[in-house]
Amino acid sequence: MAYSDKVLDHYENPRNVGTMENDDKGVGTGMVGAPACGDVMRLQIKVDENGVIEDAKFKTYGCGSAIASSSLVTEWVKGKTLDEAGEIKNTDIAEELALPPVKIHCSVLAEDAIKAAITDYKEKQS
Amino acid sequence: MTPDNYFNLLALPISFEIDKNKLNDNYHEIQKSIHPDNYANSSDAERRLSVQKTAQVNDALATLKDPLKRAIYLLSLHEIELSAQDNKMDPMFLMEQMELRENLSQIEKHDDPLSALDEILSDVQSKIKNLVKNLAELFQQILSDDLSLDRENLLEQVKSQVLKMQFLNRLQEECLNREEDLVNQY
Numbered sequence: 001m002a003y004s005d006k007v008l009d010h011y012e013n014p015r016n017v018g019t020m021e022n023d024d025k026g027v028g029t030g031m032v033g034a035p036a037c038g039d040v041m042r043l044q045i046k047v048d049e050n051g052v053i054e055d056a057k058f059k060t061y062g063c064g065s066a067i068a069s070s071s072l073v074t075e076w077v078k079g080k081t082l083d084e085a086g087e088i089k090n091t092d093i094a095e096e097l098a099l100p101p102v103k104i105h106c107s108v109l110a111e112d113a114i115k116a117a118i119t120d121y122k123e124k125q126s
Numbered sequence: 127m128t129p130d131n132y133f134n135l136l137a138l139p140i141s142f143e144i145d146k147n148k149l150n151d152n153y154h155e156i157q158k159s160i161h162p163d164n165y166a167n168s169s170d171a172e173r174r175l176s177v178q179k180t181a182q183v184n185d186a187l188a189t190l191k192d193p194l195k196r197a198i199y200l201l202s203l204h205e206i207e208l209s210a211q212d213n214k215m216d217p218m219f220l221m222e223q224m225e226l227r228e229n230l231s232q233i234e235k236h237d238d239p240l241s242a243l244d245e246i247l248s249d250v251q252s253k254i255k256n257l258v259k260n261l262a263e264l265f266q267q268i269l270s271d272d273l274s275l276d277r278e279n280l281l282e283q284v285k286s287q288v289l290k291m292q293f294l295n296r297l298q299e300e301c302l303n304r305e306e307d308l309v310n311q312y
Contacts, residue, residue, distance in 0.1 A: 031220045035212060035289040038296025040223045061227040 003064050004098035010068035015075050018057040020044040028121025030113040034105060039066045043113035045077060045085070047121055053077045053085055058113075065103040069093050069110035082118050131203060132186035142200060142265035144190060153187045193258050194295055197288050200265060204281055212289060223293050226250065230297075230304060239308055247301040250294055257291045 003011065019042075020027045026047050033040045039062030046055040056074035060067045072093055077085040093099075093107035133140045136152045157180065165176045189195045198208060229246055236242040261284060268280045 031217050031224070033215045033220045033223065033293060035208070035215070035292040038293050038300075040220055040227060040293070042224055059224070059228075061224070061231075 006097050007068040010071040011064040014071045016057050028117040030116030032112045034109050041113045043117050045117045065106040069106045073110045073114050135186045142262050194291050197261050250298050254294050257287050260287050
């Protein structure tokens, strides 16, 4: 299948691959998976005292579109508040990466991952 | 349950546990009797029917011989369909999947990558075996005559086992691909 240039770019040079210390109270971890294709995605955010995401990391085992979707999201969320980051829609991701219909679920996975990371961070604060 | 479901088609009882020999024997017997060659001198309609039936029986075999496909099929007979939106997985399970994937991606750093890979593969396969065992037990209850059982709950449990199995099957495939790469490399 032909990937778009943007997907290939993220696939070949993924941004922000890595792990953060999950025990850190300022870190939120989102863990999601897509049974249909067996993809697993971990997306982590580090939030400063003003509620702004100062760093983001991801690790994805899956197809090029899943890797690109999560890589893109880590770029997008840096510098955003939690509320702003929570507004990222899978359709924005799919549009930016020009994902074909059969790969839309990869962008859904990335949206679910950032939402899960935000939820995890909020739970840690309470 | 529809009269022409795959189990009926291959003259097998509706069950998750399957007698593989019987499945193969029945398949060959039925395939022989409905083979389009037998209908060379029949009407168009009959020939068409025979081709259709042959395709159906092939589908039935492919579905019933694979435990994951069989479980998904049995769920569909209970009007439960899986969708791409079923992403709500147990985080502990996903963590474990992540770890296995990480180990697999670092396999070349081991002194003996093949035996390290074998270890992961046998771990994955034993997990799959466990899921198959769970599925057999769950379906045995679901398909039993005991009316006191909460079938809705049991079917939900089946679904969660099936979702896990999809990940593990994929991982197993990945392991086998890596194994092939390694064998070709050394």
